[in-house]
Amino acid sequence: MKKTDILMTGVGGQGVILASDALAEIAMKAGHDVKKSDSLGMSQRGGSVVSHLRLGRQVFSPMIREGEADFLLAFERLEGARWANYLHEGSVAIVNDLAIPPLSVVGGASAYPSTAEVEEILRRYTDYLFIIPGTQIAQEMGNPQVLNVLLVGFLSVFLDIEEQSYIEDLSQRVPQKVLQLNLKAFARGREEALARTQGK
């Protein structure tokens, strides 16, 4: 199995770790060796979160090196740009177009990068960049909390894992009353990805 390094980033409270836990489990069941390592900092809410997820035939270190990530799945724009230098030519970067300004920005000490600036930073490393209105779509679907499932759905199109594996995992992981919504969000993520990659 081909080595696949996935970096998942966002802000504490967005569900990054939940999503990477699920993806790791799915990948293991699909027969990959898997290692996963999270960095949370100290805060329960609001700090930078990054999860390293490595799949392959045999994985040693749980940590991805700069320039080695094959995929970046960013739940927030600034946290997408922050890890740009982990990408290489040909990496796929998926960035949720959501801004959660840190307090230094709110207090006026620094400026939050615009979508165009984030795009410019990421394009220095890869051409395969998808900035998607994930939060907006999740809201339209009725619950902003399905963002992580939607983003995993988007990513799943690029990975060497059967669609059914994700659906089985979701069915076990998600409470019955929100399962349908989550399955829809997953399917919607896949649709978005397929729509954007047609012809590429």
Next chain:
Amino acid sequence: MKRLLSGNEAMALGAHHAGLSVAAAYPGTPSTEILENLAKMEDIYVEWSTNEKVAMEVAMGASYGGVRALAIMKHVGLNVAADPFFAASVTGVRGGLVVISCDDPGMHSSQNEQDNRQFARFAKVPMLEPSNSQEAYDLMAWAFQISEEFDTPVLFRSTTRISHCKTVAEVPESPEIDRKRPEFIRDPHKFVMVPSNARPRHPLMEERIRKLSSYVETFPLNEIILQDRSLGIISSGAAYQHAREVFQGASFLKLVTTYPLPQTLIRRFALDVKRILVVEELDPFIEDILRALAMTVMGKEVVPIMGELNPQILEERAAIAGLIPKPAALYAVKKAVRELPMRPPLLCPGCPHAATSYALKRLGFYHTQPEEESTSGRKAVARKRQGIIAASDIGCYTLSVYPPLLALDTCACMGASIGQAHGLEKAGVTNRIVSVIGDSTFLHSGITSLVNAVYNEGRGTTIILDNGTTAMTGHQGHPGTGTSARGDKAPRVIIEDLVRGIGVRDVNIVNAFDLSLIEDTIKRCVETDEPSVIIIRGACPLHVRGKGKPLTIDLAQCDKCFNCLRVGCQAITREGNEIRIDAALCVGDRCAVCSQVCHQKAIRVK
């Protein structure tokens, strides 16, 4: 069956399957999940002890009683538990006694990055180190067996990247579990360490280490991988995995028994390879021992002595040392990325520490107006003298040292604040002094310092921030919560009764969201000549969920003073010159600290 387990989950499962009977711990990152996982398993007694010293003593007692026991803590917890840990090394054990120390290289959530492997040599006890979850599971049974066979506690050392990384492990689904029968057999020569009994124990300890030294020579989980023989790597733990990644073709000696070291095995490996590089995180622990054996090895001249190791750092250093080719144009620090705004950790919206931190900042002058220092003049000096010094402690409230709160002056280790405040006072510092300590930390190691302050006629004010849980590590129970480690109802220590019992007469209980009352109470207490305690009580919003009536800002009334931003609440943001309150994050009028600092009264219930 194949399972994706974190190191902490694997250690818990391994101990359970090895017939563990008693586990005691104090929560601390990155160790906390071990006891949390054990609490889900039947037939094991688990407890959150008041601190690591108590946890160690509980595990010792259980071991003396003939059953297998675990004490679990983070690295600095072993400092607290060092006294009984060393004592256990002298007395030895009956049931297997294993001490898990989870170290935190890189200080993700700690005040230092001490290398607890040194404790193994210091206390003369054997040490095991897993390098992934499979070994974390497998080694646990070995640890108990070694403990019983050699009559010694065993140090089981993990680090953040072992404890918190998830890796695939093959574990039995429901193995037969064999637990030992509790029985205490009297033996004062072994268990009563008066000098006349302790002296004959020391030769036994030295003999034990000698026997262990030959035992580890054939330990099955130490592993030699012979590939390209021009470079041999000796490594252990997380560092081993990073090294396998970077030196793909090299030969390896992976050690899981890192004290005592298998010297003959190492010498044999040395004969097979041309040069040896010891790859270890933090101290040159293995390297120093090998050098003392007159072996020629490379180590800390290549691998950093500080911080957490990762493949990237190792690759860069190895390339600089000429051990591997330089990676192509990688790793240049990218300016655009470096200049992005940082996202430091913060108090959560609705945090009961926000109002107190805000009050302390205001009362602490020094922090709020540092520029007045340089404008000099008598006024600034005089005001600075009045500023309250806040000696703080370990917990979520320590985050209020960051902007915009900047509320704290010291933070050293668990329970230090009250003693430090007393010392500052006795030194003759003329500022008013308060200590700030959480409920869990106060019960962990603040009580004795408060007893000390009462006895030695201190006049300091102790602020106990009582959020009813151990919040920072994820809401574990403690003696003041009324909840056990399994989540059942438990007897509750009443903090106000406790401090009154100690002899503090001026005891105040204040609502954590009442800013002016907090400020007034602090101002009054610091002026009295006797020790005082202010218990500031308010639930952690992540623990007791639910919201109050939502708050809103009347922009017509807002005069753009931005005082509300100085509370440091994540729910309050600014777009241009307009303040916004994020309804999804704000906990509403359950908190409303922002509305109390708004002199225009523009923030109100919707």
